[in-house]
Amino acid sequence: MTHHPPTPWLRRPRPQPRPALRLLCLPHAGGSTALYRLWKDLLPPEVEPVLVCPPGREDRLDEPLPDGMPELVADLGRAVVPLLDRPWAVFGHSMGATVAHELVLWLLGRGHRAPEHLFVSAREAPQHHHGGTVHLLDDEALAAELIRLGGTAPELLAIPEVRQLVLPAVRGDYRLIETYAAEPAGPVPCPLTALTGASDTELTAEEAASWEKWTTSPFQLLTFPGGHFYLSERPYEVVDAVYRRLLTPA
Template sequence: MTTTRWLRRPQPRPAAAVRLFCLPHAGGSAGLYRSWAPLLPADVELLTVRLPGREDRLDEPLPADLPTLVAGLAAAVGPLLDRPWAVFGHSMGAAVGHELVLHLLRQGHRPPVHLFASAREAPQFHRVGTVHLQDDDALCAELARLGGTDAELLAIPEVRALVLPAVRGDYRLIETYPARPEGLLPCSVTALVGTEDEELTVEEAEGWKPWTAAGFDLLGFPGGHFYLSEGPAAVVAAVVERLRN
């Protein structure tokens, strides 16, 4: 396993035809994509993004805002764009991934072959929020409602102390994000949704279409906001199919 401060490469594949950068949800970690590496074919190399404030970056402060986060991540990703690349972002990670692609394009890097926006409304439907201002109990209730974190774990004080600072910080980043990206993407975009996700409407997911000058499609999978954890094989297969088209 190869690691850097920002990126983890679970199964290095130096001969891979394309690199796939995967970004987690608010409060999430690289573990969201733990099952993906063995499911991906040999010609796709997985790189998972590790954000400050969690895992072995626990003592690092979160950036002041989302553009600052993107700038730091772009510095780590830039040297790895010597071959075709794509981005998959889940929930908050989709917004970060979108801004990351635009940032790298402004720097003159080669465009990605695909952007996958998972469980995230398009920028024009972005909603500001106040979850990051609520107390710990309310924050835990929100995490349990979305289904991404075991409610029993959140009842353990030691777990709360480790998890909640990053969760609160990420919610602050996304809830204060101005969502005014500029420019059309030169790559295809796929929006992915859980068919039982109450956080996202079909209209909000289809709203990604006008953000690309290339192709667009919308995919639905059984499950809620964290549908990709319930059926990773089907999601990975759909991603690979689009990377090869």
């Protein structure tokens, strides 16, 4: 049995020594493993979910946030390498989609196996990168932005203690993605699926479809009812769509 040393970066709610495939799941800016809390019960037994927990949240609140995308990707990449003894795929939502793309390129650049599939959710392709100044907002405006996107319960952000815990990671992640250079090393050699919510105001269908440029393998665009957090509104449909594409050979 292969030994996989524990790492604070990765949570394995249903660990398996030899799964048919491991699915790495990356959260949005300021997000945590809670975004994928249902997936362990929805994915079939042969697929092991591996949830990414960046610094600044959950039990990593006291850890410093990465200074930039290269540092984040390198730290995560080193944590992921021991799990690449099995076939793997990666799903990233919003900022997590950008991190997922860069992570695949980082691993490939160091000779590691390619993923079976890259899923990019609710994120524009790199050539349409928006940037922004959300990370410069005061706490009140930053909380309002989270409420607008729909990923955080308003009643939680009304509690000062919760804001003190949540907003530093949110601000740090927004700073990272908004100052991201958006110049990936190139396309990936695996199938790539872009997923989006039909009423997501954060990107257009064209911006999502433009991910096709970033793979040398088959590409598909999937659109679901809902907004930026469509996957929380329709977890069964999304997980089923992901699994069906994992079953489809390149």
